[in-house]
Amino acid sequence: xxxxxxxxxxxxxxxxxxxxxxxxxxxxxxxxxxxxxxxxxxxxxxxxxxxxxxxxxxxxxxxxxxxxxxxxxxxxxxxxxxxxxxxxxxxxxxxxxxxxxxxxxxxxxxxxxxxxxxxxxxxxxxxxxxxxxxxxxxxxxxxxxxxxxxxxxxxxxxxxxxxxxxxxxxxxxxxxxxxxxxxxxxxxxxxxxxxxxxxxxxxxxxxxxxxxxxxxxxxxxxxxxxxxxxxxxxxxxxxxxxxxxxxxxxxxxxx
Amino acid sequence: xxxxxxxxxxxxxxxxxxxxxxxxxxxxxxxxxxxxxxxxxxxxxxxxxxxxxxxxxxxxxxxxxxxxxxxxxxxxxxxxxxxxxxxxxxxxxxxxxxxxxxxxxxxxxxxxxxxxxxxxxxxxxxxxxxxxxxxxxxxxxxxxxxxxxxxxxxxxxxxxxxxxxxxxxxxxxxxxxxxxxxxxxxxxxxxxxxxxxxxxxxxxxxxxxxxxxxxxxxxxxxxxxxxxxxxxxxxxxxxxxxxxxxxxxxxxxxx
Numbered sequence: 001x002x003x004x005x006x007x008x009x010x011x012x013x014x015x016x017x018x019x020x021x022x023x024x025x026x027x028x029x030x031x032x033x034x035x036x037x038x039x040x041x042x043x044x045x046x047x048x049x050x051x052x053x054x055x056x057x058x059x060x061x062x063x064x065x066x067x068x069x070x071x072x073x074x075x076x077x078x079x080x081x082x083x084x085x086x087x088x089x090x091x092x093x094x095x096x097x098x099x100x101x102x103x104x105x106x107x108x109x110x111x112x113x114x115x116x117x118x119x120x121x122x123x124x125x126x127x128x129x130x131x132x133x134x135x136x137x138x139x140x141x142x143x144x145x146x147x148x149x150x151x152x153x154x155x156x157x158x159x160x161x162x163x164x165x166x167x168x169x170x171x172x173x174x175x176x177x178x179x180x181x182x183x184x185x186x187x188x189x190x191x192x193x194x195x196x197x198x199x200x201x202x203x204x205x206x207x208x209x210x211x212x213x214x215x216x217x218x219x220x221x222x223x224x225x226x227x228x229x230x231x232x233x234x235x236x237x238x239x240x241x242x243x244x245x246x247x248x249x250x251x252x253x254x255x
Numbered sequence: 256x257x258x259x260x261x262x263x264x265x266x267x268x269x270x271x272x273x274x275x276x277x278x279x280x281x282x283x284x285x286x287x288x289x290x291x292x293x294x295x296x297x298x299x300x301x302x303x304x305x306x307x308x309x310x311x312x313x314x315x316x317x318x319x320x321x322x323x324x325x326x327x328x329x330x331x332x333x334x335x336x337x338x339x340x341x342x343x344x345x346x347x348x349x350x351x352x353x354x355x356x357x358x359x360x361x362x363x364x365x366x367x368x369x370x371x372x373x374x375x376x377x378x379x380x381x382x383x384x385x386x387x388x389x390x391x392x393x394x395x396x397x398x399x400x401x402x403x404x405x406x407x408x409x410x411x412x413x414x415x416x417x418x419x420x421x422x423x424x425x426x427x428x429x430x431x432x433x434x435x436x437x438x439x440x441x442x443x444x445x446x447x448x449x450x451x452x453x454x455x456x457x458x459x460x461x462x463x464x465x466x467x468x469x470x471x472x473x474x475x476x477x478x479x480x481x482x483x484x485x486x487x488x489x490x491x492x493x494x495x496x497x498x499x500x501x502x503x504x505x506x507x508x509x510x
Contacts, residue, residue, distance in 0.1 A: 122377070126496045135489030163491040234390030234510060236418040240502065241381045247499035248506045255489060
């Protein structure tokens, strides 16, 4: 274990760059933060490139087993952890992991969630977490979605990407492929052909498409889909938050 | 219409204070921001204490009708609107409104949503918006909930409090009162007595209780409730985001 006291240390400065998308892409790495996420990563066999912990954190947690799961382990000062943390109050533990390319296995054994241009990182992370809870086979991030490896997405998804594949793909290519495999694709939309989700009995496996917070699912993706569906709202709100809508739909059809 | 060019103007400085809870309580006022929210307020007969708009906003929007709905109207500079905005990119329009005490009318005509110590402003706002979409009769914020008049809650609820009453109350007093009126109260929890929400057929009207993001619904509130319910999760995620869970439950029982 090496010791780092200064926030100006080279390793700290290099790691700090991972807060930016550009450098995450260049390096093929990303950061996770907090005891729960690091524990989830290790539990699911993820090797850690780097593990940074404060003395305080190591004294108060059982970390011995974790030390063997990381290529490099650092005991860092509060100032150093603050420099690489994306939180106002750092939790004393940060890890660097390699980005892994995950694959959606066909034929599907369960439904999948397709996201089309969902821009808010909290929404993307929350929907992946919900898909995980619902027992979905995977989540596909289409064009324009928030960067999956950003700290905000990672925070909201709470380690769910260690449980199910999260794949980046062009939905305009993927949807025809899914449909040729017999997967029905239901896109959320408010067009005239849209069917209430309550009247739909999807045949397994199927896919649900959620769209951009303001514009919804794009016209091309709707065209490629089997059917459009909507959530009837008896009240006065004009719309639902997209992550809430996704939760309602995913739990409406037990798998 | 008065003109304000400086961010140091007294009215601007006074208004800026409303970004803080303490001053909102002292003054009994709060702020809303953006065209949609101001439009919703006016549409629902809310009088505006103050209305601040940039020249640019007034040129690009139909604001004539709004001018008569505000006691004081100000044309302000970009610098001045930036000083009172809670957004990184201000939308050119901010209004100050009086806080109004809303009342939950008994007997209930529809279900209500009770929030026990829900701390995240985004979650509180999103749940009010979802309750509005679901046609609920109202939302009650119990102890420990995020400040309803904060800009973050206001942003997430998108004007839904102009559609249904949002009331602050002690749930330990309110729940027995509701039950004495024949309202069944279902609290989300993972205790042994909890029933799957899929097996529940609630009799109208009823109430659903959602709890704190980490600790769930408090023991006292659970004790006062009719029955505990839970959402079965076939996947691996340990929990659902509270606003997603609320959405699943509110849309599970059509009103």
